[in-house]
Amino acid sequence: MKEVLAxxxxxxxxxxxxxxQRRIDAQHARGxxxxxxxxxxxxxxxxxxxxxxxxxxxxxxxxxxxxxxxxDGVVTGWGTINGRTVYxxxxxxxxxxxxxxxxxxxxxxxxxxxxLQNRAPIIGIFDAGGARIQEGVAALGGYGEVFQRNVLASGxxxxxxxxxxxxxxGDVYSPAMTDFIFMVRDTSYMFVTGPDVVKTVTNExxxxxxxxxxxxxxxxSSIADGAFDNDVxxxxxxxxxxxxxxxNNTADLPELASYDDPYRADMSLDTLVPDNPNKPYDMxxxxxxxxxxxxxxxxxxxxxxxxxTGFGRIEGRTVGFIANQPMVLAGxxxxxxxxxxxxxxxxxxxxxxxxxTFVDVPGFLPGTSQEYGGLIKHGAKLLFAxxxxxxxxVTVITRKAYGGxxxxxxxxxxxxxxxxxxxxxxxxxxxxKGAVEILYRAELGDKDKIAKRTKDYEDxxxxxxxxxxxxxxxxxxxxxxxxRRVSRALALLRGKTQQNPWKKHDxxxx
Ligand code: HXC
Numbered sequence: 001m002k003e004v005l006a007x008x009x010x011x012x013x014x015x016x017x018x019x020x021q022r023r024i025d026a027q028h029a030r031g032x033x034x035x036x037x038x039x040x041x042x043x044x045x046x047x048x049x050x051x052x053x054x055x056x057x058x059x060x061x062x063x064x065x066x067x068x069x070x071x072d073g074v075v076t077g078w079g080t081i082n083g084r085t086v087y088x089x090x091x092x093x094x095x096x097x098x099x100x101x102x103x104x105x106x107x108x109x110x111x112x113x114x115x116l117q118n119r120a121p122i123i124g125i126f127d128a129g130g131a132r133i134q135e136g137v138a139a140l141g142g143y144g145e146v147f148q149r150n151v152l153a154s155g156x157x158x159x160x161x162x163x164x165x166x167x168x169x170g171d172v173y174s175p176a177m178t179d180f181i182f183m184v185r186d187t188s189y190m191f192v193t194g195p196d197v198v199k200t201v202t203n204e205x206x207x208x209x210x211x212x213x214x215x216x217x218x219x220x221s222s223i224a225d226g227a228f229d230n231d232v233x234x235x236x237x238x239x240x241x242x243x244x245x246x247x248n249n250t251a252d253l254p255e256l257a258s259y260d261d262p263y264r265a266d267m268s269l270d271t272l273v274p275d276n277p278n279k280p281y282d283m284x285x286x287x288x289x290x291x292x293x294x295x296x297x298x299x300x301x302x303x304x305x306x307x308x309t310g311f312g313r314i315e316g317r318t319v320g321f322i323a324n325q326p327m328v329l330a331g332x333x334x335x336x337x338x339x340x341x342x343x344x345x346x347x348x349x350x351x352x353x354x355x356x357t358f359v360d361v362p363g364f365l366p367g368t369s370q371e372y373g374g375l376i377k378h379g380a381k382l383l384f385a386x387x388x389x390x391x392x393x394v395t396v397i398t399r400k401a402y403g404g405x406x407x408x409x410x411x412x413x414x415x416x417x418x419x420x421x422x423x424x425x426x427x428x429x430x431x432x433k434g435a436v437e438i439l440y441r442a443e444l445g446d447k448d449k450i451a452k453r454t455k456d457y458e459d460x461x462x463x464x465x466x467x468x469x470x471x472x473x474x475x476x477x478x479x480x481x482x483x484r485r486v487s488r489a490l491a492l493l494r495g496k497t498q499q500n501p502w503k504k505h506d507x508x509x510x
Contacts, residue, residue, distance in 0.1 A: 032093070032231060034094065039088055042123065043080060044081060044082065051077050057072050071092065076089040076107045076108065076110065078114070089123075093128060096129075097128060101132040109145055112149040112153060122157060123161075124160070124174065162234055163184070163188040164184050165188055172191065185230075188214060189214075191212035194211070218300075218303060244318045245318070256316045270478065273398055283331070291313055304340045307325060308325050319353065320354070332405075339382075341382050349390065357395045361409055364379055377509045379408065383408045384508050384509060386414050388506060390415075394420075395416045395419045396419075398424065398425065418489040436457055
């Protein structure tokens, strides 16, 4: 017996070494952790249970029959994050560059199947060179089956991808179908085809960072939802994110102990909106002053800053926040902002996370670049997402709610449950200047007349009361009471049930 135990220990030690000490050292020299070190930081101490540690590939081409490394380039299993189960796979770059073989794919599929069956989140850590070149179509088939499982799990369990090294070819499409992608600055990149292929096909010369580094995917392409400075920070932030997420689409929201009074008044909010309606203010201040303990996990912070999306908690329970940001492009809705917020609203709706919307929006951004870029369809995505959402929806208009953007931003007309406005709200088809220029074009030469018309329009529409008179606003509230109002609204809506008509699936304007 003793010998068998010793053999097991020796086999385990070999598997744990992956591609060997030389390659582990090279990994560290690049500022990256190994696949197993990453799992250790991600999960609660001692909670990781590994599967398929001894699995090896079955390829015999290109001399591969002489090269077997137990585990075959991916470490898989499950563990806990603050006591809650998650499934995890972590690509091991030290083993054949983390490339995906048929058996490597089978290991991932096993974890995907278990996560779906047992309804717990799955986290994939990527650091790999794409399809195992020696395996050809067997590797491609493996990718296809992983993709299929990503799609079936979408909307049932949260799926998170963390990119911590190269991620190219087949490896990019699995993350692209998960709920969130996070990257590590300077050591990770994602692209379908790398700089060499780009040079051959388009004659462009680009570095890997310029083509698909975190700086690109968090600001330009919006592929990534966030980036962190190093592996440790990224993994710790993933623990924080998981704390916000329910285990699946029928599970209760996680509830954390909160010591922040849900009725806490914040008098500073009474002066947040400046007297001058064209002066910006920081909407994040309102979010931070509304959520428990000021704890806000922002999604896509560096992309389309004119809208803010992220998770916070009220009375210890997760809430998704969407808010126009007057500090960026006056908070206007453009194509990027609409897409960003639409995806976030849909995530919240999938997982029964209530949505709180703070509105200060001057409308949709005019211009050829927006119209040619499909603003109509992108704006419709956000409208569609809000209108189909059946989760509790609480809306607070702080200042402007103009035009179509008023309707879109979780208005009463698209099933906003509780819609509040601050006294500073202005709810109208457009701002006074634009309205007067259209209505009184003939009088534009007469400054005094125009000034009076503008004043009349402002008196009539630059307030929340016209909407409140119609019941489009449930109540005009004092800014300092926002947290109390939102807390009470969410408590009221805890039992909300609403169902859309049966359909195979909808046809959101993609
Ligand atoms: C087999 C691979 C591999 C691969 C890397 N390796 N990629 N082995 N298949 N795809 C091995 C290398 O041979 C090397 O082995 C080790 O991993 C480390 O690789 P290096 O090149 O030395 O590392 P580095 O210089 O850091 O470059 C990393 C890299 C590069 C940028 C990822 O390896 C690379 O470009 N790989 C190929 C990427 C690619 O084109 N993949 C196929 C994509 S097509 P040793 O033994 O020396 O340590 C695809 C199609 C799927 O994925 C489509 C499905 C939809």
